[in-house]
Amino acid sequence: MSVLGDDAIRRLRARPAAVSALLIITAVLLIALLGPWLNPNNTQTLDWLHVAAGPTLQSAHWFGTDRLGRDLYARTLAGARVSVAIGLVASMISILVGVSYGAIAGYIGGRTDHLMMRVIEILSGLPLIFFVIFLTVIFGRSEYLLFVSIGAVGWLTMARIVRGQTLSIRQQEYIAAAVAGGAGTGRIIAKHVVPNVIGPVIVYATLTVPQIILFESFLSFLGLGIQEPGASLGTLIAEGVGEMEAAPWMLLVPGSFLAVLLLCLNIFGDGLRDALDVKEA
């Protein structure tokens, strides 16, 4: 990661908020991935002796159980894994599609650029919720559909950002030098344009992850996302809301996981942006 490397890491280290956010994210991810080995409960088993039981250490239901007696610890961790996975996959799509789309539109310019940007405008004009409901009605509910629908719109802003950067890079002399050196359009875009937009791309991708997680939770909360018996943070929160007064832990446990994850991802993204932005440092 080249020129961004050492300097940026040093500047990032100088930001305690970003560093602690990163540590907390790492801890949450480690718990989500390794947690199941620490506790015998799984996500599906119904424990009839402890239905809607509060969090205790003796019963091995560390975070309590839900209405059906399923272990909330296991379900929250599974939900966190799903949420983070969707966030990461959608960011990957947004990087792959958005960066190449934006760089091509910006570099080639002219009519191609016009056409490509109109396509983006049409896509971003789609009311997202309506779009998701529409897809759900046609194809039935499935997790893959969630990936597709989030991926379909997640790259739009990235493409716009990259196009904007590319427009200014295209005017730079080193691009003229590359043309004069006999490099073809594809090579120039891949080797001389894209590496130079990597800074904003990383930052925006980092900030995309929490956005997508939030959006996924929102869809799941509405019942459009992950379906029973699967769990995501959104479905768990939706269940928890129903029992909020009698069994507050059902809301608080997945809710605080989501809140901590989103907060830390945002803080880290902000810190990364400041660290990579040489001009304001």
Add this chain to the structure above:
Amino acid sequence: MIPTLSVDELTVRFAHRTGTLEAVAGASLRIEPGECVGIVGESGSGKTQLFLAAMGLLRGHAKVSGSIRFAGNELLGAKAAALNRVRGSKLTMIFQDPMTSLTPHLRIGTQLAEVLVCHLGVSWSEARSAAVRMLEHVRIPDPKRRLKQYPYELSGGMRQRVMLAMSLLCKPDLLIADEPTTALDVTLQAQIMELLRAARGETGMALVLISHDLGVIAGLADRILVMYAGRIVENAAADELLRRPRHPYTAELLKCVPSLSGPRLARMPTLPGQPPQPGEVLQACPFAPRCPRAAERCRVEPPVLAVAAGAANATNAANAYVACHFPLS
């Protein structure tokens, strides 16, 4: 012999809201193999545009007409793929500002090796070792370490050497140097010029030196072309042009070169007036408004570039051309 570069009646126009701007107006020139040609002119005289057109670097809104042939092959209107075979290998260019001519996020080694991999299809490791040899050649100390560095870690002079190394990698037939030393200080300027001279001596390539500084060009050029308002107004062997300028504009330019040995002047001599603004309506001879020798004829009849009187002597056959009704003799 086929000239390395031959430009015929080249016109470069830009569409502009006030009308069409003519950056180059019917310029013709020939560069023979191995020849070093200097191009001088004030800012905006079209000297850079002429060669940007040759490299196919003008943006879409420039309208180029005429003909530019490189080793006999027409470059104007050629397909990008065909252009890319010669650009960067046989026909190379280095630019005015070395600070911005290298891609900032790629290592020097990658940028240098890419040229060879791209044009000659050699392996990356071969290309890297060739890059090291070429960096040594342009006298960059510790070239192996430089390959791993980024452009921002190098000074301006160093970067211009890297650019030079890059343009020499494929043994070009013609190197166009667009004000290669303008952004550098004087000692570096001398070193870069010396490198250009040496490179030309070794490879036998032709060299075009674009500059507004006659002093930079005089030491190296075989022939000097003077441009004014998009036209070539004088074209003569370097020593002839410097000793005996024929176009009044050349003469005035030469007067503006400060001399170390002459009497100390109270004021730098300057050329009165301004070069024509883009879009300005020109007189038949665009230099007429500033010319001490201008007469009525200059305002009605455009002068054409023709063999200067008295230049076609036996030894220096037809090597001085001037576009002036009343050339100095």
